[in-house]
Amino acid sequence: MRAWPGDGIAFGGDYNPEQWPRAIWDEDMRLMRKAGVTFVTLGVFSWSWLEPTKGEYTFEWLDEAMDLLHANGIAVDLATATATPPPWLTSAYPEILPVDHDGHRLWPGSRQSWCPSSRLYRELALALTERLAARYHDHPALAMWHVSNEYACHNLPCYCDTCAIAFRAWLEQRYATLDALNNAWGTAFWSQRYTAWEDILPPRRTTTFANPTQVLDYHRFGSDTLLAFYRDEHEVIRRHSPEVPVTTNFMTMSNFRHLDYHDWAPFQDVISTDHYVVDALDHPRAELSFHGDLTRGLAGGRPWMLMEHSTSAVNWQPVNPAKAPGGTVLDSLTHVARGADTLGFFQWRQSRSGSEKFHSALVPHAGEDSDRFREVCELGAISARLGEVLGSHVDADVAVLWDYEALWAMSGPCMPSSAIDYVTAPHTVHRLLRDRGITCDVVHPSADLSRYRVVVVPSLYLVSDEDAASIAAAAVAGAHVIVTYFSGISDPDDHVRLGGYPGAFRDLLGVRVEEFFPLRTDEVVALSGGGRGSQWSEDARVVDAEVVTTYAEGPLNGRPAVTRRSVGSGTAWYLGTLPDDTSLGSLLEEVAELAGVEPVTTVAPGVEVVRRSGSDGSWLFVLNHTTAEQELTVTGHDLVSGSDVGPTHLLAPLSAAVVRES
Numbered sequence: 270m271r272a273w274p275g276d277g278i279a280f281g282g283d284y285n286p287e288q289w290p291r292a293i294w295d296e297d298m299r300l301m302r303k304a305g306v307t308f309v310t311l312g313v314f315s316w317s318w319l320e321p322t323k324g325e326y327t328f329e330w331l332d333e334a335m336d337l338l339h340a341n342g343i344a345v346d347l348a349t350a351t352a353t354p355p356p357w358l359t360s361a362y363p364e365i366l367p368v369d370h371d372g373h374r375l376w377p378g379s380r381q382s383w384c385p386s387s388r389l390y391r392e393l394a395l396a397l398t399e400r401l402a403a404r405y406h407d408h409p410a411l412a413m414w415h416v417s418n419e420y421a422c423h424n425l426p427c428y429c430d431t432c433a434i435a436f437r438a439w440l441e442q443r444y445a446t447l448d449a450l451n452n453a454w455g456t457a458f459w460s461q462r463y464t465a466w467e468d469i470l471p472p473r474r475t476t477t478f479a480n481p482t483q484v485l486d487y488h489r490f491g492s493d494t495l496l497a498f499y500r501d502e503h504e505v506i507r508r509h510s511p512e513v514p515v516t517t518n519f520m521t522m523s524n525f526r527h528l529d530y531h532d533w534a535p536f537q538d539v540i541s542t543d544h545y546v547v548d549a550l551d552h553p554r555a556e557l558s559f560h561g562d563l564t565r566g567l568a569g570g571r572p573w574m575l576m577e578h579s580t581s582a583v584n585w586q587p588v589n590p591a592k593a594p595g596g597t598v599l600d601s602l603t604h605v606a607r608g609a610d611t612l613g614f615f616q617w618r619q620s621r622s623g624s625e626k627f628h629s630a631l632v633p634h635a636g637e638d639s640d641r642f643r644e645v646c647e648l649g650a651i652s653a654r655l656g657e658v659l660g661s662h663v664d665a666d667v668a669v670l671w672d673y674e675a676l677w678a679m680s681g682p683c684m685p686s687s688a689i690d691y692v693t694a695p696h697t698v699h700r701l702l703r704d705r706g707i708t709c710d711v712v713h714p715s716a717d718l719s720r721y722r723v724v725v726v727p728s729l730y731l732v733s734d735e736d737a738a739s740i741a742a743a744a745v746a747g748a749h750v751i752v753t754y755f756s757g758i759s760d761p762d763d764h765v766r767l768g769g770y771p772g773a774f775r776d777l778l779g780v781r782v783e784e785f786f787p788l789r790t791d792e793v794v795a796l797s798g799g800g801r802g803s804q805w806s807e808d809a810r811v812v813d814a815e816v817v818t819t820y821a822e823g824p825l826n827g828r829p830a831v832t833r834r835s836v837g838s839g840t841a842w843y844l845g846t847l848p849d850d851t852s853l854g855s856l857l858e859e860v861a862e863l864a865g866v867e868p869v870t871t872v873a874p875g876v877e878v879v880r881r882s883g884s885d886g887s888w889l890f891v892l893n894h895t896t897a898e899q900e901l902t903v904t905g906h907d908l909v910s911g912s913d914v915g916p917t918h919l920l921a922p923l924s925a926a927v928v929r930e931s
Contacts, residue, residue, distance in 0.1 A: 305649025561607030
């Protein structure tokens with residue numbers, strides 16, 4: 270085996286030599302050396318090349334590719350190729366194909382055309398994994414194993430009969446008795462009481478709204494089912510390669526919501542993720558930063574791997590804008606600032622055909638003589654110079670809580686408003702703190718909160734008693750806890766906590782809400798002090814708290830909108846609406862000052878700053894997202910430009926500096 274590249278930030282991406290004539294491979298090696306590539310992910314979608322018919326294996330091309338990469342000093346993250354079945358498999362076994370919400374079979378011709386519960390598919394995939402692990406476990410190019418690819422990106426949820434059987438087994442394991450299930454699902458409502466396990470179905474298309482807890486449990490079931498599949502492949506690999514790290518690429522993006530990565534993280538030797546900029550968002554780069562911090566949270570604060578992102582445009586949005594010159598470097602270093610020690614791209618060479626032929630790559634259609642490839646080479650050189658940053662950590666005094674189960678439950682049927690989205694509140698708070706130079710960890714509610722000065726609890730609709738108690742304990746111990754609207758409403762069975770909202774946090778906050786007044790899309794409500802609230806409002810009564818802001822119009826005129834309460838050594842704040850950026854930003858500044866949380870440094874709007882620290886020093890990442898030159902006060906050595914800077918430094922538009930601080 271080969272050690273993972275450790276002299277600099279590992280740099281590379283998906284390599285698909287089987288898609289190109291053999292004559293191109295040698296040219297690939299020359300260009301990889303020129304660009305500074307140190308690793309590739311190999312074989313992700315190559316099952317039909319490795320096993321062209323059942324039981325007939327053709328590894329010679331992969332042998333040659335592995336040998337060629339080793340000869341050129343490039344480490345291999347070898348994929349198990351089990352993400353997508355070959356045509357012979359779906360033709361021979363059409364029963365493995367997934368079924369959508371309406372009962373329609375999803376046919377082959379794309380990717381991930383398999384049912385997550387199919388035992389047959391799992392057996393065939395494990396057979397291929399066994400062959401690969403046995404053949405390549407001691408190959409000198411092998412540095413990491415890559416199980417499958419982007420689990421659940423296209424085939425979850427599946428509603429087929431195979432999943433129905435598996436769901437019942439999962440429910441029996443979870444609840445043991447039908448009485449316990451009926452209680453959890455609240456089946457006394459609408460005559461849904463079950464008297465036999467075989468009567469239970471997936472939440473398929475029905476006459477009207479499905480049972481919310483059934484829908485929530487189906488999310489849990491899907492995530493657990495695919496995790497079990499991953500663990501089976503992991504076990505096969507571990508038998509042959511006990512010392513080679515194993516991972517699978519998560520998708521920590523706001524538009525991917527199918528898996529509970531907090532459950533998956535303990536089974537990764539290293540956390541890796543894919544992230545693509547979603548240009549349709551109002552604040553796409555802020556979303557990038559949030560999900561970098563989320564990935565670091567999944568990694569327990571340790572460095573993580575960016576397995577895939579794009580040099581420029583993607584192919585799957587309605588409109589796919591190219592990144593501005595400098596954008597490849599700037600986006601990449603934003604991930605490194607947030608804890609990434611590996612920079613991977615999809616893919617090495619831009620495809621000539623297929624569904625992703627217009628997805629950008631390290632080598633674009635224009636080839637070597639292009640500005641984009643020159644920028645790729647620049648990033649490769651920068652990555653090599655960043656070796657001293659490896660293993661360092663990102664310090665944060667603020668925690669933003671994030672829970673996939675709360676997301677699933679809040680996205681369920683029959684909520685007070687379909688105009689609110691779970692991600693809005695956490696993204697907004699994180700963005701406004703980021704704009705003020707304050708770094709956040711994004712962590713699960715069950716995380717150790719004792720070291721944080723500020724804990725933000727945004728729209729945590731579903732919460733367990735234990736996690737609610739931990740959040741309250743953080744306030745008692747001295748933290749400023751900020752709870753936003755629609756938090757603490759339900760327990761893990763998605764049963765409403767009675768006695769007044771916000772349920773689990775009512776005593777902590779000293780506030781009792783009697784009724785929700787959700788706001789329509791684009792509707793705002795005036796707040797005292799001149800601000801505006803959006804998304805949500807509610808009829809609150811102060812029981813034991815101080816009113817900070819009230820509603821200034823409408824049916825709630827004069828009622829509390831923002832409150833605070835002293836709790837032990839700390840403070841509990843409540844936001845019954847989403848204030849506008851100016852108002853919420855000012856409030857967050859006040860809370861940060863009271864809590865003793867200081868910005869990393871003072872910068873102009875549109876400039877992002879993060880500090881990574883280690884035993885050998887600290888590195889200030891400065892990311893200029895503006896189109897103007899920016900001046901910053903810093904002294905040290907800039908690893909991007911390779912020059913000493915200070916006491917001030919001018920940063921060009923859409924560029925970055927990584928300063929080893931003096």
